[in-house]
Amino acid sequence: MAKSDDIELILSRDLLEKLAKLQEVELDDVDIELDEIEFSIEGGGGGVSSPLLARLGYEFAMIRDSANRMTSLLGGPAMGMPMPQMQPAMPGAAPAAPLVKPSALIPETAGVPEAEYPASIVEVKLGATKAEGGTRSISHVIGGETVPPCFNFQAPPKHRPVIAIDVFDWPKVPLSKAVKMHFREVLGDTGEWARLCVDKFGAEMINLHLLTIDPLIEDATPKAAVKKVEEVVEAVDVPISIGGCGDPHKDFQVFKAISESIEGERLLINSVTLDMDIEGTARLINEHDNTVIAFTSMDVNKARELNRKLYDFVPKEQILMDTTTAALGYGLDYAFTVMERCRLAGLRGDPELNHPMSSGTTNAWAARESWMKMGPEFAPRELRGPIWETITGQTLLLAGVDYFMMMHPAAVDALKTMIDQLMNGEKPAEPTEWVSVKLGR
């Protein structure tokens, strides 16, 4: 039989599983004439998951198993032996016990791992100063990473991740007690709320949520929304992000009115989603030189899809991506892993995922343990809540988030402190002694 013929053997999983269970196979009018079957599996390639590889290996093995059984049933020799080696030679047996105990430390050099990442994350500028055509006292550049998050030993961080504080234009927004206590005085005044966040709580940006435009809340007009934004633009001099209500049609109308009325500030529009008028929104961002958060729901492929659709109408340098933040205990693992995968893929050269990432860290408060009254052993919730938001945020910092939308002043402060520490990169002169030290008071 001609060896050069490549045979593609495609068997469904169902069939394979059935074949695997069979002890006997009856074949009529079949000729099997094979010398050798070679299987090769490419390792570690982009997007191939290890479970998939394992599964493939299993499937191929099953094919051979079944084929073997079939040929032997037909009286032929077992085929396909030997299998090609897919790994280098295996190490020998474990080393024997030492005869001589060392009398001095064996010198070693540990080194620092080096790695090349073919791509980097795009840089996005948020806000515009007077010199840049706006009225902000500062603008922020985020992104630009060339190594995985916090791999400071390979490259120091290029830009500081930015922390925005959420402000709502609706006094009845449901807030946890531990959060609300800090904003009680300003709930009815959007401008004052924003000012408090900047002046007292150190917000580097304001993340305004226009809830009143929601048709199910007040159905406020785009014109009214513009006024609200103007209030905030007046009240603070940090860059501003504008959040909609989640209704794709209404959000677009409002974003349009705001983009057309408030020029030059390089606003961050939060957000564009797959079910919005993507082309319309993207054109709007491009024409008015604003930036946008591409929001998808915990799915790497959807994040890719949305970015791809935006690229036709708006430069990459105006796009952040948000793959959804779930609270600690309520899906943080999924949020963490999707972000980690996006960032690593971006660095490895995936051209549709190399954007700075945004996180709605305030979602930490969706975890009941962040706000619920619990037994005295878990009190006070005034601490439990903000540490919950802090841990949620810092975990996603490790996954690569560049832009945090947060709520509790203590959590904002804690994450900012951590970012400072990572930016400084300070190393201790002497290690800290703790073994023999009395701790606490």
Add this chain to the structure above:
Amino acid sequence: MPAKELSPIEIYQILPRTNCKECGEANCMAFAAKLVVREAMLDECKPLLEPGKEDDYNKLWALLKPAVKAVEVGVGDHKVTLGGEYVLYRHEFTYFHQPAVAVDVSDEMSPEEFELRVNVVNDFSYEYIGMQLKLDMLAVRSTSGDPDTFAAAVKKAIGLTEKPLILCTHDPEAMRKGLDAAYGRRPLIYAATKDNWKEMAELALQYECPVVASSPQDRDTLKSIAHTLEEYGLSDIVLDPGTEPNKYMTANLDNYIILRWQSINEEEEHLGYPILGLPLVAWTVEEEDTIINEWNEAVIAGICIARFTDAMIVHGISGWALLPQVFLRSNIYTDPRKPVAVEPELAAFGEPTDMSPVLLTTNFALTYYTVASDVESAKLDCYILVVDSEGMSVESAVAGRKMTADTVAEAIAQFKVGDKVQHRHLVIPGRAARLSGEIQELSGWTVSVGPMDSSGIPKFLDEKWTPSPED
């Protein structure tokens, strides 16, 4: 061998291929497939344990062994396994052993404080989606500097808890007395340093205990100690690259990431061991209030958990600080290969009648289990209608239009809810309130908007559930 590069066929080739089924699998190929995803242990293959098979066993072990060695501390039911990991990032495979949390006591603490802290280790527990989140170990430190005082503290500790111990002193004499006091409990020895490694290595050999190689902020020496301990005949080693207070977070991250990278991606043999993180260093800094120490400690612990440490020692014992730590490690160490969603269905809880409430939720696993556990713990008799939201939570599903009036109406029809109950009342989650009108219109069922959080369901039903069949 990094797990991601292994295929079942390589394993199958070395297995005895007897298809004896003693391992519980249908054939050797199926067993090989289980081995590769680490759902089976090599020792379950009985023919492989027979004389003459040593070479094959060793070959297989070389292929299957984790890049980070699994080190056991303690004995019996409370034994913990540190390390045993294969990958750097959880999405590359999965993580296997949650970092063990140890709380410290010192040999100079008052009996009250000592006992209180041991009791926290013993009793801390929180129920979370069907699991018990607990603490794992007790670290006994010598602050007195007196070997007998230390030994007395260790003796006291083993009388109070069965959880594994970490004995912390740099003084070999104190360590010897501590090991005597903890004889048979296989504590973790902290630590062999560049100064005392020889004495500590002798003790680890003699008492057959795992030992920490400690070299804070000096990885060359750390590798040197680990290598030397190996040559000394020790193999249960844990690495302490040092943990520093929050100010030096870069140093902490650098050390953890570099060590784990080298053990996984470079298969660096002398560094393929579990890492010990020490969040309690946050308490060495003088702060205005100890709340700040405890907060900072939780922050370091969060970093340790997300970035590769396999065990850690904490000093703070407040629930508000410990809870996010045990939640985070549970999350990060959840198997990412398992599905996010549960099957859509009409699930019955307790003994529902045809007048029992019908509650709506989505098929996101965490949402479903949270609602289910609230309903179960309140002992309610009811139905939960689980709609297919593509595994999204209520809030995201409503916002992302994965749960709509249409999908709810379809689910009511599909699962024949109308055949199970006489009434036509549906309780929807507070976070789905905006769908209430449309659901009512499309399904013809009367919709009540339930609480924002499922912990409010029992109270809600108690106050509001009064439908009659005519409704």
